[in-house]
Amino acid sequence: MRPALFLLLLSLPAAAQSPKPDSPAPTLAEKTKPMQHMPGLLPLDWDAKSGTLYLEIPHFDARGHSPDLLYTHSLPYGTGSNDLGLDRGQTAEGIIVHFERVGPKVLLVQPNQDFRTSSADPAEQLAVRQSFPSSILAGFKVAAEDPDGAVLLDATDFFLRDAHQVTESLTRAQQGSYKVDPARSTIDLTSTKAFPRNTEVEAILTFTTEGPPKGRFVRDVTPDPHALTLHEHQSFIELPGPGFTPRRFDPRAGYFPSSYRDYSAPLGDALDQRFILRHRLIKKNPACTKSCEAVTPIQYYIDRGAPEPIRTALLDGARWWDQAFQAAGWAPGTFRADILPADADPMDIRYNIVQWVHRYTRGWSYGEAIADPRTGEIIKGNVTLGSLRGRQDYRIAEALLSPYVSGRQITPANDPMLAMVLQRIRQLSAHEIGHTLGLAHNFAASAFPHVPTESVSVMDYPHPYITLGPNGIPDLSHAYGVNIGLWDKVAIDYGYRAFPAKTDEKEALNQILTASAKTGLQFITDEDARPFSGAHPNAHLWDNGTDPSEELNRIIGVRTAALARFNENAIKPGTPMSELSDTLVVLYLLHRYQTEAAIKQIGGLDYRYNLRGDGQPNPQIVDPAVQQKAITAVLKTLTPDFLTLPESLLKVLPPVPPGFPRTQESFPSETGLTFDPIATAESAADLTLEVLLDPARASRLVQYHMREPKAPSLRGLLESISKTTAERPEGGHTMSSEVERAVEFRALEAMFKLAEDPTASTQARAIAQSHINDVYKAFTTAAPLTDTAEAIHRTAMMTRIAQYQKDPTKFTPTKPQEAPPGMPIGDDESM
Template sequence: MRPAFLLALALPATSVLAQSPESKPTPTIAAKTATMVHMPGLLPLDWDARAGKLYLEIPKLNYDILYTNSLPHGTGSNDLGLDRGQTSGGKIVHFERSGPKVLLVEPNQEFRSSSDDPAERLSIHQSFPESVLAGFKVEAENPDGAVLVDATDFFVRDAHGVIETLTTLKQGAFKLDASRSTIELDHTKAFPKNTEVEALLTFTSETSPGRRSYVADVTPDPHALTLREHQSFLELPPPGFTPRRFDPRAGYFPSSYRDYSAPLGEELDQRFIIRHRLIKKDPSCTKACEPVTPIQYYVDRGAPEPIRTALVEGARWWDQAFQAAGWAKGTFRVDPLPADADPMDVRFNIIQWVHRYTRGWSYGAAIADPRTGEIIKGNVTLGSLRGRQDYLIAEALLSPYVKGAPAITPSNDPMLAMVLQRIRQLSAHETGHTLGLAHNFAASAFPHTDLDETISVMDYPHPYIFLNKGGVPDLSHAYPVNIGSWDKVAIDYGYREFDRSGSAVERPAALNQILADSEKKGLIFITDEDSRPFSGAHPHAHLWDNGADPADELIRILDIRAKAIARFNANAIKPGMPMAQLEDTLVPLYLLHRYQTEAAIKEIGGLDYRYQLRDDGQINPTIVSPEDQNKAIAAVLKTLTPDTLTLPESLLQILPPRPPGLRRTQESFPSETGLTFDPIATAESAADLTLAVLFDPARASRLVQYHMRSPKAPSLRGLMEAVSKTTAERPEGGHTMSSEVERAVEFRALEAMFTLAVNPTASSQARAIAHSHLEDVLKQFTSAAPLTDTAEAIHRAAMIDRINDFNRDPEKFVPAKSIEAPPGMPIGDDEE
């Protein structure tokens, strides 16, 4: 808020202006809006239908409220990332008046003072800028200070930043066309605690769409993209919410600001978790406590059955965690959205079902009070194509459409059963984000024997597959049920309330004990930054993996994959489908091992660690044991062998070129053979997935260092030698498909080593070792006896030429690009 003396100066100026003989008297709000449609509420609205203008009444100036915007109608494009129902973060704003103007001001919440000294607070206010978001002319005013402004231009604008997104993605020179934009009255409403305004906006571009025009994929005319944007003003929550300190072990997203009044030696950055408000009806209650107001979520009615019911069921799992944290059953509630409710109403927590042109991520977002971290609205976005991808995975594994077998119906459909398992888990996962929870990618490494036991819905689960007695994949336990043991720990930390004398208080010792007890059980929290397959080093934090031992699980998955490929045939697609559809169904099966391979690779050059606090008793960072690293290397090398990568001839004989109307997409395998299926490029793309992670520059640099610290740990040179040896071994006779596959993989391994040798982000020693190994390979090739097999002789000569090209000028050498594989699942989520 601005200093009081500035406001005092502004008010007399207004009074003088209103009485000036040169100016017309300012009418009252009632007189100005007498013929308009009036909508009473927090900020009342007045619609002038004849002029097409929307007026905003501001009953109180210099009064903080929450402002946010959203996208009720999206682009339907995963590439554009502008989804139906997408929300922005919440902003604290207030209206200020200066003479004939009213300014919408966003104070700076990032830099604050906890001091009671006005001068100290003023110094911080004056040190950092605030933002004036909009300016308005006063159209009418009342004696009590209420003012009326024409807010049409404010509401008919690109508040959500669509143009910025289109520009960033190089989609053309789009601009907002005011002549094709208007207020959307059906969804413009005012309520006692919030005001909601929606506008239909048309963005136009005169340039022709390029080859990578995502707009052209989803819009009837790519020169005119029409969406809706929604803006909300909301009354700030009342006092009574107690912020809770952020702890890196607890699994929450932080809300932070800088307190420049913090004493020297104390933390400048103040961090709190984001969470919903829960207050006990009875402050003395310690078990099964009734909340004053339960947390209520609603599921989008646009989701079809049985998906909608699965979404409700999965999200409701969270009530189990709240009960474990001392709350009564029904504290967390989920129901279908009432038919007359508007999902864009900022008061509703929503789980939305969103359609896109191509499949993509789901995510959970939250609008929170920047002052305290209190969540005002949870907003889940679930992509509808997710279920279809899961169904495809199940079809590939089961090959279920056997002639003469009973017809598959919803009641006996194992693919649908797996999809609904996944939808329940996904609904719980994304809802967890809107409760304030971050990913816990270490959960899947916690040892357990019950296939239906959940450790955390906040991990990315890979479907758990096992073989039945007949050697056929079984998906009956693909995804576990109910909320997980880690999830209960996290909710206990974030939502358990400690009361004293009738008011909520914080008890740091009790909160710390919750996390200490969890760690003693082996339940730990490791999140996004530490789990990435390339830069991540943690051996237990992976995406879409299973099992406490990544190498053992990789061997198990490779065995399941081999048996499923051996029985993969026309029974994987429905009768009457184009046989070329088999290629798309094959993709998730052929690449079934990709994520478990990444998990096993992270054991190599891995470092086991925790988010330690001083004296909290957790382990110190520990290099993964040499035994586990070598075990992982042996397992990962199997993903580069011809036994793994060569498809059977019986399958190649039934894969025809694609017919008209079934074009290749990003979901298709690469091909260097024109219209026909290319088993060599397919193998190369799978090999590149392994090699890119295996020879990541950060991993290579760690291998060098960890081998120096622990001589028994594998070395980078030893790893490169193992890869070269594995990819050079071929079956007898060079004129077989498996031999050709392995020659291609050996070439891809060579290119991966080139990439490492010239990568400036790798350590100098890692690059030097890569150079040295390439020299050794060249010496081995040039000193070996001449080959009698023509195919092998040609391959060796090409390898020699490629290394010589590299040696002539390594700095200018450009390694061949990776053979791009289809994008994989995703069966998790993208962001919070």
Template sequence: MLDVLKGCMSRTLTFLFALFLCAPGVFASAATAASGSSPLPAVSKATAGMKHMPGLISLDWDAHNGKVYLEIPMDGNAAHTRSPEYIYTHSTPWSVGTSHLGGYGLDRGQISSGAIVRFERTGPKVLLVQPNLDFRSSSSSAAEQAAVKESFPVSVLAGFKVAAENADGTVLVDATSYFLSDVHHITEALAQGHQGIYHVDLNRSTILPGQTKAFPDNSVVEAELTFVEGASELGPTGKIVSEVTPNPRAVTIRERQMFVKLPAPGYVPRRFSPNAGYFDFSYRDYDAPLGERMAQQFIPRHRLIKKDPHCVTDCQAVTPLHYYVDRGAPEPIRQALVEGASWWDQAFQAAGWAPGTFKVSVLPKGADPMDVRYNIIQWVNRYTRGWSYGASVVDPRTGEIIKGNVTLGGGRGRQDYLIAEALLAPYKNGKPPADEAHDAALQMVLARLRQLAAHETGHTLGLAHNFAASSYPHAPEQTVSVMDYPAPYVTVGADGIPDVQHAYPVGIGIWDKVAIDYGYREFDKDGQRYEDTAALGKILHDAQSRGLIFITDADARPEGSAHPDAHLWDNGTDAATELDRVLTVREAAMKQFGVDAIREGTPLARLEDLLVPLYLFHRYQTVAAAKEIGGLDYRYNVRGDGQMLPKMVAPAEQEHALKSVLKTLSPAMLTLPEPLLQVLPPRPPGLPRTVEDFPSRTGVTFDPLGAADSAADLTLALLFNPERDNRLVQYHAEDAAEPSLQSVIEATLDSTAIPAGTTGLEVEVKHAVDHQIVEALLRLAANPGDSAETAAIARYELTKLEKHLTTQPGSDIEDQALDAMEAEEIHAFFKYPAKYVPAPAVQAPPGMPIGD
């Protein structure tokens, strides 16, 4: 009986299972029920009632729930599990307004360089994936390509749940949470800037539907994000955030995310050369032949295509380069920016293109500066002055520049105007100039901003700094390169008054034409575009034969750098000779500096602010001259290029440079005139002393010795830089005619001598500078970056100095007291070297744009 029952049950279950399989939709429904979800609706049904924005990635705005949806086309592969690739970038249309955070700052209009992304679907989930393009394979073998690709990680930026789907594979996802996240890393910048630990408060953040748009070539979502500090919002906030935010516990800005259609095929990458003046765009090719470099280097550049492939000169471009100046820049600055950026057309003409290939206009009314279609020159305002910069959105596959994005800080012009006021003391009757044409300070500022617009635009063309340009022989009114950092070329007229009429030259530079010729001249053979390596090499060889060289940041910015021609904010083919000239200009300006530097009704304490750039007018030319000491003249040599090999700077040039640099330690030069000190009152309410002013150890009053200390320390930090002094030791060992470290130290100690019988403040300045020299030598002797020989020489000179101070004390009580103190300090250093803590250097007010 049991066997009969088992047989019946088995036949019954088989029948029921067959019936289950045959029932329409039963299997799918059961699977869906088992997963706990309902069948997915069509995209149109799921988005009914929403605002639909068709485009590259169509967007749907659910106003009722405050959500934004993406309609992602999954037609990137046959299985409909992958979308096409896009260039993804993020920006800050509304930001923090400071140059102290996040590298260059957190500015309006700041934009990321761009990344390649795609969407990948796995079942109910869609991932936003950034592939790894830093490591590639040039092999045609799929296995070899996979071996490279699978050796390095990708980055999954976000994950989404599929909310609806179409038969063609298009999926709908709710991307609200991702668009309300901090993709621009504001929280990281605030934390690194010691402003507090912030996070996005979703209750005070929202998608902005009016700024969320979709077009055929790009789709954009913008959000207003509020950053709050800590869970309780009661923790301390940083000074910078407090300065720029109504309530520093709620920092509200806007972030924008954009997906951009990939450029059409046809772009021809151009190989990087270290002598061409460009940034490099690079990746590693793991299937490069053995013996060849894995690093594949190209230059970032815009796409320019000739209408007529056979054209050689005055060639019309299919799509000219068009830049737009922000309407937010005030006049007459706006027009100056248009004029300066427009200079680049001269360089493109020299590279074979027709006039108008590079155009600059004011941004049309209503146009969005963040739109990827516009190369933009933006005007931003900050709480303090800071760096301007040129950024670009770049195709990470090829290095093609998609969008140039220049950021110009509005504080730069105000600082330049202040410098001009200090130099000119133009308010003899206390009144401002009658009009713009007669405002010499304004004209100098506009000349500087023209050059600045050209400079930062150059970066968005792919160009790097050329800090050797100013050393090329040229007339003051001639531009060698707008990619250098120019110092104002100020002269002294026959009346003894400084003249800024020709402070900055006009037009694109000689070097700039060479660089554009290399990067943007197009070559065609039988109607096909290609890279003519021989022609490109000839462009650089011809420039080098004319004496034009390219030396960039890493060889110019460090205080201990060695190149005698690569400097920031300098002029002149001979740095030491130019320093002598600059000191003459400074002397002339200091003679007339006083109340005529400010307008009627201005607090006299404001003179202290103007005094800083004038008193330190020589600071950057001093850096240039100091680099000749222990200097090495060199090029970015490539085998077979015929350029000169490295050579030490000639001894005579180094001796001249040392003499010029030591003039900046002269007590007579550093002593402020008594009539000026008599009109410098303490700061009044509403005008506090800032980081832009000299340090004071005298409380509310102006401290002339603090000014002298800070100026002296600028020079001493250059002379006793360990890298420079290590070279002095080495080069003197190689060639006894080269100056020795001992000779530099001893000349420095002798540089503060003053005539017998000198009295007054100059004597106190001498004491202050002498003390700074001792402190600088102690720092050098204790520096871990010293070579053994450098440390030994510094300590030997300190031993000699201690003996001199104890056996030959000064003639008056102040001299004797200072000598005793310095001798005691040296003695303590030798007795307890492990416990020695160098006295901190006296910090001069910042000269270069604040923000680093």
């Protein structure tokens, strides 16, 4: 050692020469004395000077485990863009967690709830627990502790992380690579609270990107797309106590399942145990059998931020559910809905909330529930409704009615558009609350015979029911049904009826569903109702009527009558005339969803969610005559008479002026700023062709024709499409002829796509290829054309087919014209 350094060390105090043993951790009271304290389930302490948030864990058991809690996260401030899928009020599924003390550390552990044992034998429980991994979600150092075992944790970093996985959503939406910037992120103390049954922490997180933002969605909604600031919320919730009895899931009943695997199930029994999601509802008098009072009624609250008259409509629709609970044996008032009290906090887990949100574009609504994954018990229902939804219905009504006649004054009292919107809001409120009661969609409900002014199920997606008055003017007075539906009462009866003691519950529940099936009611949900690949003839979104083809013909008539009246009266005086083209969208495409419904008869299979011995009918191919009727109706949507807009309308549609750019609600255009009637027609035709020539449908047509020779064949369908789109007189120098030539080309491109779609069956692809070759042969053997426009068109068709024939593997079909988004006219994304 150098002498100078040795002398320096000798001069230092002894304490500086050797480390002192670690001091005992301070008590919680000592550590948090200068901090803001928030008592509650898990108390919080805020150190404003350092910006540190501490979390208190009051108790550990002998194993060093805290009581189990439910943990979830949400997005109280959204992006305002449906395309990003990050909406205000969006809530993640709850998970079971506990804190575990290990020496100086505390771990946040998520035990594996997917694999369990119902055995009480500790050895069997250990065997299951050791067979599957758990997840440690976070680790904390103990900042203070009390003699009784309570500890204080610095949880700042935990609460400032991207718990809601916003960065992943932005990446999926191709918006660029974003990450949380700690320097621009902090705890939002105004929304960080502790309640007796839940602890809530909110963070303000700023997501930044070093490179330029890649997508337009963030640019549309953010002042600076390089810095996207959102709020993320995390919740620790007390789990419900004993007294709740799980109810078995039945695929016929219309509920969301909660499931786990029980390794103690007897051999021959199912390992997977499935229960429905539902609220706790217990009778005051266990012996009661009719109009029974509940110990605790189910109470919902409507967001005070919803404006009038929307707020009252939301309240009215919510209260419909009490009709279903009364039908299930409960007293009036068992389901309640009120406006959220001014002094209530919607973050309090005790409040089921219907929340009103704003977005930049139209988007989904959500009906979500925070539920106990151990039992399926719903702890909190959370509904998110988008404010732009009503505006879309209002625009539909404007397009149908063209109401702004000179001299006519429209007030809220005589506004038929507003009346239709409020009808829809009531139905939508009931629909989304239904999800938070545990109910799934029932897309087959509208096929059950009923009066249009009544509802079979609010859990369907209704299209406005439009009739024509004696003067040929559309009538919207009964656009949406009222009150809770027949199916909704069946579903609530299954999920919430409290049976008398000693009742064979399994048999009683089965009787509810058996009796419903005998009336003809059907339950078919999301997977089976997909507009493209869906095969069920009754499961459709935004349709009406028991006969989809008849309803399509009827709605075509309504559309024709409304288009004949459509003019500048569809927009308010002083509005740029270019806005008329966006209002036209909802009328011109009025048929789109009913067309999908009719198409699903073609290559359709009528089936139920059968259980062995339940007496329901076996799957059956849709009657050939019904399929052919659907083909005839659907092909009308590809005809020039249907797709060509009148010259009188085209004369009054100017290009968009400054300040009013095209949006996603506008028709496509290949003519620059001007309105393009050809691209408009192509977009409508593509909507039909994409669903009609879906690869799964084409494959079914091949198979079902083999099984039932009278059923339509794929080849026959392709021939019908080609014949329909080619029928026009030679010498047609009219807009109608030009529209039909464009549609014939679109049909050919759709056939190319089917012929090379790897998801279609080999035979379906071969038949499409064969038909394309037949079209080419017909062109080459046809007499020469004298009409120049037709001759040019035929040559282009032949050239396109020749390109395909040369090397199909290198051929790329032209993408469909992108039609304005139809959804949502009133729909949702459920739990």
